[in-house]
């Protein structure tokens with residue numbers, strides 16, 4: 001009984017922390033002692049994609065520094081309101097890859113389930129910031145349709161839970177979903193794409209670890225972190241618990257101007273990840289989503305940064321530099337000597 005009470009407490013804790021996350025721009029600015037002159041722009045940009053940041057994550061930011069790399073990921077800016085050619089609302093072709101509501105199918109053997117539109121943090125560069133999650137229709141009905149489709153398609157061996165952030169579902173909802181996936185005989189691996197072990201580490205409950213450890217499906221958790229400072233002691237502890245549950249841990253990052261656009265910062269991130277038992281997987285070029293152009297770096301800069309990284313770190317600590325091009329059979333590797341992005345086609349090569 002004690003264990004049950006304890007797991008109930010853990011569940012209550014992360015939900016409380018999530019409910020208490022900062023949503024008002026003025027609160028974030030005041031918390032960090034930042035000038036209120038940033039407020040009008042923050043309010044205007046937050047109307048398009050609202051501000052959301054867990055308090056413990058905000059506490060990792062440097063007070064008084066408007067350029068703090070963690071702050072830049074969450075603070076709405078006036079730059080988001082400008083339109084740029086080549087930046088659109090659906091830069092990676094999610095609309096076309098939708099097989100049935102909630103199920104994205106782009107690559108052989110893998111299918112991606114959009115299990116929720118909710119996140120614990122709103123990343124300003126998010127490629128799904130305009131995605132029509134259709135939150136009005138019951139997620140439950142959509143999930144049923146997607147599960148039926150998965151069950152019929154024997155070519156899928158790996159299912160990816162994504163969103164939004166799948167770990168905003170609670171343990172009971174996840175257990176129900178994982179139970180249904182486990183019953184689909186041809187599935188072998190269960191992958192979660194989540195930022196919560198980084199931005200809301202209390203979400204990694206004993207119950208979650210137990211669920212992943214006892215599933216027939218081999219569990220993989222791909223976290224997202226963009227800067228070494230995001231790996232707080234609490235986050236490291238959460239990752240260690242997942243590792244203890246035999247979960248394979250990988251990280252994907254997005255290359256972002258003003259956040260991680262130097263070889264030093266990228267190397268620090270890889271080292272910090274490794275210390276937490278996480279291997280860097282992908283370094284994504286920014287998806288060209290409207291409102292995020294101020295984070296963009298050319299492909300030439302990106303490949304030079306990764307070349308520098310390669311000359312400093314063991315190969316397993318160098319993430320694969322990729323970009324997503326709609327219609328391609330995989331995430332596209334960006335070659336070291338790729339030309340500058342200005343020379344690249346504006347429209348996808350299909």
Ligand SMILES: *Cc1c(COP(=O)(O)O)cnc(C)c1O
Nearest residue numbers: 104105106107110111112160331
């Ligand atoms: C990125 C993505 C995947 C996963 O690709 P991997 O190269 O296996 O990490 C799968 N499905 C969709 C729709 C994706 O966007």
Ligand code: SF4
Nearest residue numbers: 119122123126164195
């Ligand atoms: S956690 Fe992921 S899905 Fe959610 S806002 Fe950030 S990048 Fe987008």
